[in-house]
Amino acid sequence: xxxxxxxxxxxxxxxxxxxxxxxxxxxxxxxxxxxxxxxxxxxxxxxxxxxxxxxxxxxxxxxxxxxxxxxxxxxxxxxxxxxxxxxxxxxxxxxxxxxxxxxxxxxxxxxxxxxxxxx
Amino acid sequence: xxxxxxxxxxxxxxxxxxxxxxxxxxxxxxxxxxxxxxxxxxxxxxxxxxxxxxxxxxxxxxxxxxxxxxxxxxxxxxxxxxxxxxxxxxxxxxxxxxxxxxxxxxxxxxxxxx
Numbered sequence: 037x038x039x040x041x042x043x044x045x046x047x048x049x050x051x052x053x054x055x056x057x058x059x060x061x062x063x064x065x066x067x068x069x070x071x072x073x074x075x076x077x078x079x080x081x082x083x084x085x086x087x088x089x090x091x092x093x094x095x096x097x098x099x100x101x102x103x104x105x106x107x108x109x110x111x112x113x114x115x116x117x118x119x120x121x122x123x124x125x126x127x128x129x130x131x132x133x134x135x136x137x138x139x140x141x142x143x144x145x146x147x148x149x150x151x152x153x154x155x
Numbered sequence: 156x157x158x159x160x161x162x163x164x165x166x167x168x169x170x171x172x173x174x175x176x177x178x179x180x181x182x183x184x185x186x187x188x189x190x191x192x193x194x195x196x197x198x199x200x201x202x203x204x205x206x207x208x209x210x211x212x213x214x215x216x217x218x219x220x221x222x223x224x225x226x227x228x229x230x231x232x233x234x235x236x237x238x239x240x241x242x243x244x245x246x247x248x249x250x251x252x253x254x255x256x257x258x259x260x261x262x263x264x265x266x267x268x269x
Contacts, residue, residue, distance in 0.1 A: 079199075095256070145198075
């Protein structure tokens with residue numbers, strides 16, 4: 037079974053440009069999370085989808101960030117316009133729905149991340 | 156609010172020696188606690204998790220961690236380090252009762268030397 041995949045693996049853009057990151061969760065996983073790690077700091081939560089609905093977007097830094105999950109499958113995270121401080125590694129994770137897994141601590145499976153560099 | 160502190164951003168051990176990675180947490184509600192490992196160019200992989208059952212939790216690759224409420228700690232140990240254990244390790248906490256967003260520590264890079 038394929039794990040969580042993310043595209044691209046690396047992206048280098050100029051300040052002011054737009055970048056779109058994509059995450060494909062494990063098939064059948066209703067929960068999808070985005071996290072970000074700025075260099076030298078901790079991995080921070082950005083938002084959580086349950087199917088196509090945003091369950092919690094309390095970690096989104098500002099309105100330059102837009103996340104979507106059309107049809108409850110893959111998700112995109114768009115940064116427009118990008119700023120220098122947006123540089124970092126963006127991780128996506130997915131987990132089963134709580135009913136299927138029987139646990140509210142169902143494991144989050146992480147993708148390899150997208151390394152974004154804004155120049 | 157919840158937080159995690161990992162003591163030591165870099166830890167170096169000899170092959171065959173004990174591995175001890177420290178994690179202290181802060182939580183106003185009973186926590187769920189996790190250790191993840193990230194090997195180069197890979198995603199985070201769950202090593203083990205504490206969910207209010209047994210306080211000593213055994214994980215993959217010979218790792219284990221003990222939840223100590225009185226010390227608000229969840230340190231990760233392995234009796235004998237192997238070269239393949241070299242990676243970055245993250246401690247994380249989430250709230251009980253759902254939501255499940257993880258709050259991570261800053262990570263500890265483990266180096267294993269011959």
